[in-house]
Amino acid sequence: MITLSNIEKYYSNKGIKNYVLRHVTTQIHPGEFVSIMGPSGAGKSTLLNVLGMLEQPTYGKYEFMGEDVSLLKESKRIELYRHHIGFVFQAYHLIDEMTVAENIEAPLLYKKVGGAERKSRVADILDRFNIVAKKDLFPNQLSGGQQQLVGIARALVAQPSIILADEPTGNLQSTQALQIMDLFKKLNQEEGITIIQVTHSEVNATYGSRILHLLDGVIKEDEAVLT
Ligand code: ADP
Numbered sequence: 321m322i323t324l325s326n327i328e329k330y331y332s333n334k335g336i337k338n339y340v341l342r343h344v345t346t347q348i349h350p351g352e353f354v355s356i357m358g359p360s361g362a363g364k365s366t367l368l369n370v371l372g373m374l375e376q377p378t379y380g381k382y383e384f385m386g387e388d389v390s391l392l393k394e395s396k397r398i399e400l401y402r403h404h405i406g407f408v409f410q411a412y413h414l415i416d417e418m419t420v421a422e423n424i425e426a427p428l429l430y431k432k433v434g435g436a437e438r439k440s441r442v443a444d445i446l447d448r449f450n451i452v453a454k455k456d457l458f459p460n461q462l463s464g465g466q467q468q469l470v471g472i473a474r475a476l477v478a479q480p481s482i483i484l485a486d487e488p489t490g491n492l493q494s495t496q497a498l499q500i501m502d503l504f505k506k507l508n509q510e511e512g513i514t515i516i517q518v519t520h521s522e523v524n525a526t527y528g529s530r531i532l533h534l535l536d537g538v539i540k541e542d543e544a545v546l547t
């Protein structure tokens with residue numbers, strides 16, 4: 321369960337507060353698939369980063385899995401993040417010097433998962449995503465769509481309950497984008513993984529169940545997607 325209560329975020333510049341998020345109050349329940357939409361500069365990425373505990377709000381209360389995030393020590397926040405959250409980025413953020421298999425394995429090293437277990441989990445996910453043949457290639461040897469599959473595989477390997485995705489298809493052709501959205505929908509519906517994505521795409525948003533429309537840091541509308 322995610323509860324945001326009156327979240328504000330501002331950057332001070334010469335004593336002037338520039339608000340990026342204002343009065344953001346909402347809840348996100350397990351199993352939801354939420355899209356955050358709004359114009360450039362509306363605060364979408366900031367909201368996603370707050371949800372992922374990568375940025376702290378200036379004011380307000382964020383409860384994640386029953387914990388008040390602002391009260392957590394850094395080490396505990398990182399532990400919660402590694403346990404529950406998989407992050408997917410528009411520009412993939414794969415490590416160029418590491419192979420596909422090594423990129424996917426990385427979160428398991430951080431979590432100190434043992435070698436045999438790491439190997440089997442990586443093999444499983446390569447198989448599931450149909451990218452076994454690519455495992456020893458480097459990211460720059462893959463198409464954008466393939467790189468994003470690797471990015472999602474890496475986000476999933478540690479078995480998160482929530483995927484946070486910032487414009488996950490922003491760099492992809494439309495057919496590749498639809499494949500990624502189909503995959504998200506499947507993860508959401510078949511595995512109950514909560515998905516929160518930032519997107520500019522109306523089409524992408526129809527894959528989810530709910531749209532938060534953000535404007536100037538404010539949630540202007542909380543829309544249910546009709547299926
Ligand atoms: P969006 O994802 O909707 O495009 P962002 O969350 O990236 O919006 O940014 C919202 C606003 O916050 C922008 O006006 C941006 O300039 C401002 N902003 C983001 N990060 C910083 C920062 N570190 N310092 C100052 N302003 C920032």
Ligand code: ADP
Binds near residue numbers: 386
């Ligand atoms: P508590 O307040 O006791 O932590 P929660 O309702 O926060 O209980 O969570 C109960 C369980 O449900 C957690 O162990 C967590 O794994 C799962 N869970 C909670 N929120 C989410 C979510 N948004 N998406 C997926 N799983 C969740």
